Amino acid sequence: MAESSEYLTATAQAYDAMAVRYAEHVNALAGRMPLDQAMLTAFAQFVRTAGAGPVADLGCGPGHLTAGLRDLGVDAFGMDLSAEMIRLATAAYPDLRFEVGSMRDLDLPDGGLGGVLSSYSLIHVPPVELPPYFTEFHRVLAPGGHLLLGFFESEGEPVTVFDHRVTPAYRWPVDRLAGLARDAGFEEVARLLRRPQEGERFGQGYLLMRRP
Ligand SMILES: C[S@@+](CC[C@H](N)C(=O)[O-])C[C@H]1O[C@@H](n2cnc3c(N)ncnc32)[C@H](O)[C@@H]1O
Numbered sequence: 001m002a003e004s005s006e007y008l009t010a011t012a013q014a015y016d017a018m019a020v021r022y023a024e025h026v027n028a029l030a031g032r033m034p035l036d037q038a039m040l041t042a043f044a045q046f047v048r049t050a051g052a053g054p055v056a057d058l059g060c061g062p063g064h065l066t067a068g069l070r071d072l073g074v075d076a077f078g079m080d081l082s083a084e085m086i087r088l089a090t091a092a093y094p095d096l097r098f099e100v101g102s103m104r105d106l107d108l109p110d111g112g113l114g115g116v117l118s119s120y121s122l123i124h125v126p127p128v129e130l131p132p133y134f135t136e137f138h139r140v141l142a143p144g145g146h147l148l149l150g151f152f153e154s155e156g157e158p159v160t161v162f163d164h165r166v167t168p169a170y171r172w173p174v175d176r177l178a179g180l181a182r183d184a185g186f187e188e189v190a191r192l193l194r195r196p197q198e199g200e201r202f203g204q205g206y207l208l209m210r211r212p
Contacts, residue, residue: 014167015082023062044072053114059121063089134184
């Protein structure tokens with residue numbers, strides 16, 4: 001057990017050290033990612049329409065997307081492994097709830113959420129460790145709840161590790177990720193793949209899934 005959680009400790013420490021720079025980076029991108037924003041907006045609309053409960057922004061970082069969901073009329077809260085990220089999020093958005101924790105083992109009841117947002121927060125999970133995360137997302141979502149996943153796409157290659165500027169990360173073929181989510185009981189609603197924008201190295205993807 002200790003061995004399999006070493007990557008979580010490493011991830012938390014790396015984001016603690018880089019939290020201020022990461023927050024500056026995402027703030028500089030505000031308003032410059034129309035396709036990413038379109039998926040967040042669609043996700044928010046699906047969640048509002050289903051009316052199945054609040055949204056957990058898991059691996060929320062500095063909280064900008066939690067606040068974005070709030071601005072889209074969604075009851076959202078954030079959670080992150082990194083205490084420094086949670087400190088920044090709480091300072092920036094004092095009206096929202098943020099807490100430290102791991103999305104691998106959520107301290108949340110079964111079926112209480114209308115949505116889970118995992119925006120680039122599964123990217124550091126070693127592939128062999130990934131299936132239980134989807135099981136956990138499925139457990140905490142209510143029937144009719146939605147999952148929005150943001151990730152780096154592998155562009156025709158198998159799962160590939162790369163030197164992410166914070167800590168090593170993985171690029172995934174969209175079909176493999178969608179398959180893992182389906183194995184956990186999700187059905188696919190939509191997917192979006194986009195080419196790298198200026199300053200990015202890789203294509204990026206979004207999967208919108210629903211718990212039937
Ligand atoms: C690349 S950042 C993404 C932050 C934000 N969601 C965004 O889209 O900009 C990845 C975040 O996920 C968090 N994270 C990684 N693994 C996690 C886990 N198992 N549980 C909770 N947070 C995690 C990291 O601490 C980091 O803040």
